[in-house]
Amino acid sequence: MSDKIALSTWPTPLEPLPRLAAALGLGEDDLWIKRDDLIGLGGGGNKVRKLEWIVGAALADGADTLVTTGAAQSNHARLTAAAGARLGLDVVLVFPGTPDSATDGSGNLVLDSLFGARIFWAGDGVPSALAGVADDVCRRLCRDGARPYPIPFGGSSPLGARGYVDGGEELLAQLPDMDHVVVALGSGGTMAGLIGAVGERRVLGVHCGAVADPAATVADLAGALTGRSIGADSLRIRTDQVGAGYAVLHEPVLEAMQLAATTEGIVLDPVYTGRAMAGLIAAVRDGDIRSGRRTVFLHTGGLPGLFGHTAAVRRTVGALHSYSAG
Known part of the structure; x- marks a missing residue:
């Protein structure tokens, strides 16, 4: 018998992002967001x-x-x-x-x-x-x-990663023809669980700098979860958004946060989801994600962390838009 307990209600919403898709040069039906930031407990999150x-x-x-x-x-x-x-x-x-x-x-x-x-x-x-x-x-x-x-x-353990086997199966039920799911790669369990549900080739992880060897970390977790050997070199992982380090604001990340906010009203954080969005944008630019393919951005939450990140708050407030009448 499973020891799993209920801490929220499921499924979380899956929503289109047509304005962001257009800004990236994708078709209006190409880009979707899985709203695990809207999970009810404790401010939400994966x-x-x-x-x-x-x-x-x-x-x-x-x-x-x-x-x-x-x-x-x-x-x-x-x-x-x-x-x-x-x-x-x-x-x-x-x-x-x-x-x-x-x-x-x-x-x-x-x-x-x-x-x-x-x-x-x-x-x-x-x-x-x-x-x-x-x-x-x-x-x-x-x-x-x-x-x-x-x-x-x-x-992030094989047991915890089962939560994203559940999440991946939920996502497949909502969008069976999904080609890519883009996710922040922190401690590795979310990406490992998604791999358990949808396979290595559909999951693109964006390394956030939280672990020293992200590929080995995810491969070990996914292997323990699935019971099969998963090579680190079979994983799709971008490492180009870490910048100067895990807690350090990276300029493309701030730009990605601003783009998601101004096109769709979606708030991302500077450590995880902002990096994941910056990775998605880079993947579109270099052709890894193309128009005509269904791509899901997994929003893993983290809004409170934005307000605890001094550099991101200062840069965002410093860019306030003023309106002068007359």
Whole structure:
């Protein structure tokens, strides 16, 4: 029997993007958006699909506390906190840095607090050490009588990736003749799950700089999920939108965010969905995505993260359009 639990209602909408398609030189019926940003829990986002499986397993294991890691503006951490609040579970989030490094308390941090999560600040060590810190936190919780359940970075495990097998099958039911689905590649589980549903050749992942080796990460997850060998060289991954690094605003990303907003009223974030859109635009320019092919952009959410990204906020506010009458 499956341990999956319901944290939202499905399916999420699939909508056309005719004005954006025209701006890119595509046919008006060529470009669509899968609105996983509209998932109901905790401000929305792709991590809810993963958490339905992961938190289901935690409850089946008798856990009373969820422990996970991420950057201070982690969408996954925010949605883990929301899932815990929904289900009456305590949540501890392990972040790099110190409280002083997040003094403005903006973006996702506001919601983490609102959902009642506790934050353990791990200091200024390398982010790769966070998993070990989280293990230490779990041991401390056990000593205090809690029953913690560790959730990996981004919720990306073979179990979590099953959420996007579900999502991919849902998408195929909505648009059976889809040729491409474009998705941000962060911790890898969303892309791996989509591959499990629609195959390697229809999924284009846009690397966001969250992992050192995105192809190997996705290939390992997809292989464990599907039970077959998947070569990293068989995956479609763009690495041209990382720029100076994961948290650093990349100029083509800001331009992609502005184009999506001004043509369709769609809001993207500067770390994940903005990079994915910039990758889609680049794929059209270099001919990987062409007119006459049905392309779906998977909107994985992340709106709160926009307000926690100082450079993106400053650049966007600095470009305010003024109207002078007379």
